[in-house]
Amino acid sequence: MASPPQGLTTLLARLAASGADFLLVGGLAAVAQGAPLTTIDVDVVHRRDADNVARLLEFLEAVDARYRGRPAGQVLRPTPEALGGPGHQLLATSLGPLDLLGAIEGGRDYRSLLPEAVTVTVEGQPVRVVRLEALAELKRGSTDPKGLLTLAILEETLRRRGGG
């Protein structure tokens, strides 16, 4: 994996500046809210309407987005059809890895997660982040050891913050 020259914070801020609607989820959402985790990619759930997909594709082109894990020399770019569906687009960009998720656990999509979001400021840009309580709730159905350990960390962070 190539070193992102500016880090995930800049990738997140640039995505927010693109005007596309998305919610930060996953490890970086937990990190932003104080959980002691380290994550190497940005996970977002995006709004899948055509206008938002068009904005996302414009941004993705600007950061040279292509699917990760492809054989050398076989570059595959995200399409409007892929971004319009519930699947997960695992991309490499010039600013670092970016996962665009149409839907996550329990089929939760942008619209259903939006009420669970808080707004934080990153490099002057407002970024919607799914609340720690909701991230923990999503992990409660997890059966793998990593998911359960992450749940323990989220719950402890909530407890120390006084919200859990």
Place this chain on the structure above:
Amino acid sequence: MTVPITGPALADPPSRAALVDESLVDLLLALSPEERLRLNDRMVLTIQELRHGFTAPGPDHTARQAGGERG
């Protein structure tokens, strides 16, 4: 991929909670969201540097090869 900053998972949920470093949580909660994200960036860079350090030839690798490494 997300890496919990703690020890290995245990089967017992109360024991799992005890593994979380409370002082680290308090330290992170005292930062702004952007500061927490920047800290993650620095951790990622450190991980990548360590990974590169383990996979790249060491500084004396070329010299050993040029001199005929005997082991």
